Amino acid sequence: MPIVKIYNASLVSNREVRMRYFGWKALCLLAMLAVALLLLPLILPPLPPPPPLFLFIPIIILVLLSFLLLLPSNVNIISSPNPSFTSPI
DSSP, X not given: OOOOOOOOTTXXXXXXXXXXXXXXXXXXXXXXXXXXXXXXHHHSOOOOOOOHHHHTHHHHHHHHHHHHHHSOOOHHHHHOSOTTOOOOO
């Protein structure tokens, strides 16, 4: 089993933590993605607006999630290890 070293946050600089978290390849990829996101809208032609039906998709998702949020659930049946168990409620 490998030994895990726990570093005190006050002893380790932010640069050391950042360099351990992201490798140089990941940093290059993120930098290229940022440059592409900045330059491509200037180069590519503008897109036509989407069909009106597609504009309702986020609203439909919001309504569905709100409905699921307010929907009562019976956690006793879901978490019961015995499939023949019925809740007294």
